[in-house]
Amino acid sequence: MRGGAQAHLIEADDGGFYVVKFRNNPQHRRILVNEWIASVFLRYLGILTPETQIVSLSSEFLRDNPEVSLQFGTKTVSIPPGWHFGSRYPGHPDRIAVYDFLPDALLQKVENLDHFAGTLVLDKWMGNADARQSIFLRAQLKEWNLNKTHPARKGFVAIMIDHGYVFDGPQWTFSDSPLQGLYFRPLVYRGVRSEESFEPWLSRVSTFPEEVMDEAWRQIPKEWLDGDEDELELLLTKLLRRRKNLPAYLRDSAKARTHPFPDWR
Ligand SMILES: Nc1ncnc2c1ncn2[C@@H]1O[C@H](COP(=O)(O)OP(=O)(O)O)[C@@H](O)[C@H]1O
Ligand SMILES: [Mg+2]
Numbered sequence: 001m002r003g004g005a006q007a008h009l010i011e012a013d014d015g016g017f018y019v020v021k022f023r024n025n026p027q028h029r030r031i032l033v034n035e036w037i038a039s040v041f042l043r044y045l046g047i048l049t050p051e052t053q054i055v056s057l058s059s060e061f062l063r064d065n066p067e068v069s070l071q072f073g074t075k076t077v078s079i080p081p082g083w084h085f086g087s088r089y090p091g092h093p094d095r096i097a098v099y100d101f102l103p104d105a106l107l108q109k110v111e112n113l114d115h116f117a118g119t120l121v122l123d124k125w126m127g128n129a130d131a132r133q134s135i136f137l138r139a140q141l142k143e144w145n146l147n148k149t150h151p152a153r154k155g156f157v158a159i160m161i162d163h164g165y166v167f168d169g170p171q172w173t174f175s176d177s178p179l180q181g182l183y184f185r186p187l188v189y190r191g192v193r194s195e196e197s198f199e200p201w202l203s204r205v206s207t208f209p210e211e212v213m214d215e216a217w218r219q220i221p222k223e224w225l226d227g228d229e230d231e232l233e234l235l236l237t238k239l240l241r242r243r244k245n246l247p248a249y250l251r252d253s254a255k256a257r258t259h260p261f262p263d264w265r
Helices: 030-045 059-064 115-125 166-171 201-206 210-219 229-254
Strands: 008-011 017-021 052-057 069-072 075-078 082-088 133-140 154-161
Touching: 017 030, 017 052, 030 052, 030 082, 030 115, 030 166, 030 201, 030 210, 115 154, 115 201, 115 229, 201 229, 210 229
Parallel strands: none
Antiparallel strands: 008 017, 017 082, 052 082, 069 075, 133 154
């Protein structure tokens, strides 16, 4: 797949296809931890994001599929067997078309466009140092829990991906610059007029259950942490404490020179 982490699309034995980021990816091992925690949190908030799995790659599989490897400059680097991060492709890649970008004319018709405002709350909270990324596909809305009154209706849905740079990526800090974490098209924030436009997500974060955080933490494989256990604990403690600053972070973004929220008063 395109992108700095050099993810690979791999069919797993549960029948699913996964975009897999490896422990020794060119960005950092911690990227996998970031992806995992952000995915659990997004699901809790009710924002669409792919199903995630911890994918086991055996030495036999890696031996038989040498193209599953990484490229560091001119050097080919093999993948260690064991646990890696998998983001599930929504369906069969030969039958379901997934787009990285939509032109504005289609983007404005995306059924869950409000999820971009919701995701910004998460990205500000978790200090995503990257721009927001999502994939798009045309699907039956009920399959994505979007429209239960018209079960057969189809439309474009946005699914949030690539949370590797929350916590400032490998740094595990919070840099909180007003422009970070935003999607590159302001159109997705249409209708954002004030802090209240970030409800119900702001409230959900302010009452975020520690159990959800603990559960995400417990699911992380030991090999992904490799001595980072204490630092992660510290980071998550800081994360709980910064929830009160969220409205201020959002206001800072609203005032930014690029006017990311066109309708903000
Ligand atoms: N769950 C998914 N389903 C379909 N395509 C995906 C999924 N996750 C990632 N991709 C595709 O793989 C590319 C690389 O994934 P991404 O998470 O953006 O990695 P990177 O950190 O390298 O940018 C994305 O641009 C997107 O096209
Ligand atoms: Mg990406």
